[in-house]
Amino acid sequence: MIHARGLTRVFKVKKERVEAVRGIDLDVEAGQLVAFLGPNGAGKSTTLRMLTTLLPPTSGTATVAGRDVARDPAGVRARIGYVGQRNSAGEGFLVRDELVTQGRCYGLGAREAAARADELLDLLDLAPLARRRPGTLSGGQRRRLDIALGLIHRPDLLFLDEPSTGLDPKSRADIWQHILRLRETYGTTLFLTTHYLEEADSMAERVVIIDNGRIIADGTAGQLKNDLAGDHITITTSTEEEARRAADLGGGAADGTTVCLRVPNAAAALPDHLRTLDGAGIKVTAAETARPTLDDVFLALTGRSLTDDDIPA
Ligand SMILES: Nc1ncnc2c1ncn2[C@@H]1O[C@H](COP(=O)(O)OP(=O)(O)OP(=O)(O)O)[C@@H](O)[C@H]1O
Numbered sequence: 001m002i003h004a005r006g007l008t009r010v011f012k013v014k015k016e017r018v019e020a021v022r023g024i025d026l027d028v029e030a031g032q033l034v035a036f037l038g039p040n041g042a043g044k045s046t047t048l049r050m051l052t053t054l055l056p057p058t059s060g061t062a063t064v065a066g067r068d069v070a071r072d073p074a075g076v077r078a079r080i081g082y083v084g085q086r087n088s089a090g091e092g093f094l095v096r097d098e099l100v101t102q103g104r105c106y107g108l109g110a111r112e113a114a115a116r117a118d119e120l121l122d123l124l125d126l127a128p129l130a131r132r133r134p135g136t137l138s139g140g141q142r143r144r145l146d147i148a149l150g151l152i153h154r155p156d157l158l159f160l161d162e163p164s165t166g167l168d169p170k171s172r173a174d175i176w177q178h179i180l181r182l183r184e185t186y187g188t189t190l191f192l193t194t195h196y197l198e199e200a201d202s203m204a205e206r207v208v209i210i211d212n213g214r215i216i217a218d219g220t221a222g223q224l225k226n227d228l229a230g231d232h233i234t235i236t237t238s239t240e241e242e243a244r245r246a247a248d249l250g251g252g253a254a255d256g257t258t259v260c261l262r263v264p265n266a267a268a269a270l271p272d273h274l275r276t277l278d279g280a281g282i283k284v285t286a287a288e289t290a291r292p293t294l295d296d297v298f299l300a301l302t303g304r305s306l307t308d309d310d311i312p313a
Helices: 044-051 072-081 095-105 110-122 139-150 171-187 199-201 221-229 239-248 266-277 294-302
Strands: 002-013 015-030 033-037 058-065 080-083 157-161 189-193 206-211 214-219 231-237 253-255 258-263 285-291
Touching: 002 044, 015 058, 015 095, 015 214, 033 044, 033 199, 044 058, 044 157, 044 189, 072 080, 072 095, 080 258, 095 110, 110 139, 110 171, 139 157, 139 171, 171 189, 171 199, 199 214, 199 221, 199 231, 206 221, 206 294, 214 221, 221 294, 231 266, 231 294, 239 253, 239 258, 239 266, 258 266, 266 285
Parallel strands: 033 189, 033 206, 080 157, 157 189
Antiparallel strands: 002 015, 002 058, 206 214, 231 258, 231 285, 253 258
């Protein structure tokens, strides 16, 4: 559904050259739900804009929904939906009329556009709001309208740029429920950017991480966490001296009276680890294991935390 090779975009601002995207290779198969993650300025939006034909690549190639983005941008646009970070509904029409009008713009007949609008109003639980103006909707309702507008022409592939950013936790959960529902109903391929690591972890079946214009990790959240981060064992000792000895003996880094250690399978490794420390006369007062997060993956790859970024409120 998406095949990109060496996709690159350089911006020239006065005398400065900004290499926003540096030669991305990417293949997304039909029906996948892919979360595209990265810190601020990593190149997520620029990649999305190239794949959706809003921005020409400086070099490299991409076919999206079977059409080449450079040679047939109109063909790509007819087959994809794009939900950007800004609202896509105007204020001139009521919610349902806006959907019908945009359907007509895509070439649907009057009856077909009306039927499609009603179908999407139902799917996205917007039917009770059909006669409201977009400006009167809540943030979450408005985002659902944006998604409905992105789907009006029955695209095979939907791009969503930060679909849940700026919403309260309940509305975020609600948007996800609707995203999953539309996937189940239509089998739409979904490619979305998000700042929320837990959402990518629990909802997406594939996570692609971009940093500094390059893809640095690509796989299921589980694979990335197992392969790149590993589990954690954290033990607490009575004294700082014991913590230092525990780190020398069993590995890991001591910080005060705690020692954090990375292992492939913490639950299996913990008993042996405790026996070793006990044998050396080190008194462990507490021990816990933790599964890694996607942030641990990013940290392992770059030495930085993804959550150091400002997450838009
Ligand atoms: N029109 C532009 N002109 C100059 N530089 C740009 C332009 N658009 C983006 N950039 C730069 O390209 C780099 C990548 O930006 P991009 O918006 O793709 O990042 P992002 O990962 O989407 O970030 P965010 O999470 O903050 O939205 C940044 O350094 C940005 O400043």
